[in-house]
Amino acid sequence: MRVRFAPSPTGQLHVGNARTALFNWLLARRHDGTFLLRIEDTDAERSTRESERGILDDLRWLGLDWDEGPDVDGLHGPYRQSERLHLYASYANELLAADHAYHCFCSITRLEAERQADLAAGRPPMYKGTCRALSRSESHARTEAGERSVVRFRVPEREEVKFLDLVRGQVTFNTDVIGDPVIVRSDGRPQYNFAVVVDDALMEITHVIRGEDHISNTPRQILIYRALGFTPPEFAHLALVMGPDHTPLSKRHGATSVAEFRARGFLPEALTNYLALIGWSPGHGEELLEIGELARRFAIEDVGHSSGVFDPEKLAWMNRHYMKVAAPARLAAEALTYFVARGFVTRRTDAAVDFVVSLLPMAVGSVDRLEEIPERVRFLFEFDSGSALARADVAEVVSEPGARAVIAALAEELRAAGRLDRETFRAAAARVKQRTGQKGRALFHPIRVALTGEAGGPELDLAV
RNA sequence: GGCCCAUUCGUCUAGUGGCCUAGGACACCGCCCUCUCACGGCGGCGGCACGGGUUCGAAUCCCGUAUGGGCCUCCA
Numbered sequence: 001m002r003v004r005f006a007p008s009p010t011g012q013l014h015v016g017n018a019r020t021a022l023f024n025w026l027l028a029r030r031h032d033g034t035f036l037l038r039i040e041d042t043d044a045e046r047s048t049r050e051s052e053r054g055i056l057d058d059l060r061w062l063g064l065d066w067d068e069g070p071d072v073d074g075l076h077g078p079y080r081q082s083e084r085l086h087l088y089a090s091y092a093n094e095l096l097a098a099d100h101a102y103h104c105f106c107s108i109t110r111l112e113a114e115r116q117a118d119l120a121a122g123r124p125p126m127y128k129g130t131c132r133a134l135s136r137s138e139s140h141a142r143t144e145a146g147e148r149s150v151v152r153f154r155v156p157e158r159e160e161v162k163f164l165d166l167v168r169g170q171v172t173f174n175t176d177v178i179g180d181p182v183i184v185r186s187d188g189r190p191q192y193n194f195a196v197v198v199d200d201a202l203m204e205i206t207h208v209i210r211g212e213d214h215i216s217n218t219p220r221q222i223l224i225y226r227a228l229g230f231t232p233p234e235f236a237h238l239a240l241v242m243g244p245d246h247t248p249l250s251k252r253h254g255a256t257s258v259a260e261f262r263a264r265g266f267l268p269e270a271l272t273n274y275l276a277l278i279g280w281s282p283g284h285g286e287e288l289l290e291i292g293e294l295a296r297r298f299a300i301e302d303v304g305h306s307s308g309v310f311d312p313e314k315l316a317w318m319n320r321h322y323m324k325v326a327a328p329a330r331l332a333a334e335a336l337t338y339f340v341a342r343g344f345v346t347r348r349t350d351a352a353v354d355f356v357v358s359l360l361p362m363a364v365g366s367v368d369r370l371e372e373i374p375e376r377v378r379f380l381f382e383f384d385s386g387s388a389l390a391r392a393d394v395a396e397v398v399s400e401p402g403a404r405a406v407i408a409a410l411a412e413e414l415r416a417a418g419r420l421d422r423e424t425f426r427a428a429a430a431r432v433k434q435r436t437g438q439k440g441r442a443l444f445h446p447i448r449v450a451l452t453g454e455a456g457g458p459e460l461d462l463a464v
Numbered sequence: 465g466g467c468c469c470a471u472u473c474g475u476c477u478a479g480u481g482g483c484c485u486a487g488g489a490c491a492c493c494g495c496c497c498u499c500u501c502a503c504g505g506c507g508g509c510g511g512c513a514c515g516g517g518u519u520c521g522a523a524u525c526c527c528g529u530a531u532g533g534g535c536c537u538c539c540a
Binding site (some may be wrong): 006007008010019040042043058104108111112115118119121122123124125126140148150167168171173174176177178179180181182184185186187189191192193195196211212213214215216217219237239240242244245247248274277278279280281283284285286287304305306307308309310311313314315317318320324364365366367376393399440441442444445446447448454455456457458459460 | 465466468469470474475476478479487488490491498503505532533536537539
């Protein structure tokens with residue numbers, strides 16, 4: 001089994017694409033197959049190396065490794081489409097020679113006008129086949145005369161193209177609704193539907209798992225496979241990930257890229273676990289599965305048919321869970337970044353990591369993300385009685401009957417003790433209780449406010 | 465507009481003709497725990513889109529309707 005993830009490097013890795021990558025990876029690992037990464041950078045205007053680096057980085061962070069790819073040599077390279085141009089040219093010539101393809105000289109303005117006319121008339125917009133019947137000599141003559149042209153694939157008329165989709169079952173398209181697709185643009189670059197077929201065939205991909213947005217492209221691609229003499233792979237189309245309003249998840253729904261979730265302090269295992277559960281379930285009500293376990297259980301046939309809504313709340317719940325089970329040293333090293341960003345820690349030293357480790361019990365289980373940890377223990381770094389008292393919730397606690405007496409007594413006891421650690425604190429609190437007659441909330445709430453400047457926060461024992 | 469695909473609690477899902485009085489999780493609400501915010505424990509609210517069939521029996525099979533999504537680009 002050979003599967004692939006083929007992003008175009010035109011931006012950050014979107015969680016929807018990350019899920020597609022994950023499903024491919026899970027399938028490959030489940031069957032001891034090969035997972036390869038191919039960069040679809042034929043859109044030269046929008047593709048960047050920076051974006052490619054970012055995507056590779058995000059994939060690695062998620063724990064998805066690839067067996068062949070732009071940075072991992074394999075027998076089927078190169079793995080960037082921009083480095084495979086000669087292959088597309090050669091196969092395009094083959095199609096041309098076999099009359100499976102032809103030159104089209106229609107101008108973009110003409111095509112656009114036709115499209116608008118179709119739309120206005122309520123017809124499906126589709127290429128009319130204007131240049132289909134051009135003779136080879138006429139094509140040649142017009143090209144010689146300097147006319148620009150694209151190469152279109154000749155879609156056979158009135159033919160049913162069927163394929164068995166691994167998640168959807170039998171899917172049928174009639175070629176009457178498919179216009180002849182451009183396979184080579186006028187600047188000589190290959191078009192997606194063509195390049196993807198050449199690559200998947202040459203890279204010996206056995207299973208194409210991709211987003212549902214490609215399902216209508218599939219019959220076109222199958223036709224090209226056949227014309228080229230290749231056997232089409234198995235296909236599986238994944239329903240898309242949606243926002244709360246049931247439109248495809250996008251920027252306006254908030255964070256959508258893996259990089260953003262990473263920057264906000266989500267753990268990769270939480271993200272992969274959560275993403276795997278959109279459209280797939282191991283059954284038995286189990287939900288918390290680390291990536292290796294997901295790989296052992298995953299079956300593409302069990303993937304659901306309908307699109308799922310991305311739920312940040314559930315992701316946050318999973319992240320809380322994984323923060324609880326993660327090794328403290330790892331968590332602290334990751335969280336340190338946020339302490340530095342907040343200005344609480346100035347240097348990333350081992351001592352700083354150790355210090356953050358010691359802080360973890362006050363935060364883990366109480367916050368959703370690593371980024372929220374510094375705020376949870378803010379009182380350790382920023383304490384100002386003036387600004388604390390200016391806050392309504394703090395002022396309210398202090399105004400409670402007996403609160404001032406408790407605080408005054410505490411100050412005396414602590415001063416007498418000469419230091420503040422857990423033992424002296426417990427003893428001091430016990431004496432304050434005795435002296436003031438306050439207990440429970442009336443005793444500890446004022447103490448909390450006096451010690452931390454906040455009305456809420458971690459367990460007092462831990463804070464001390 | 466045409467074609468393709470989908471439709472179980474607010475959300476993610478279990479369910480593959482009788483085990484369903486539809487199970488779990490997140491969220492929400494309540495109680496407990498508790499110095500606070502959280503965590504945790506217990507409980508509650510809440511769903512088979514609609515209409516026809518098929519069948520002794522349908523969330524499960526068929527048809528239609530509605531709704532949602534995808535594609536119809538010299539973008540991938």
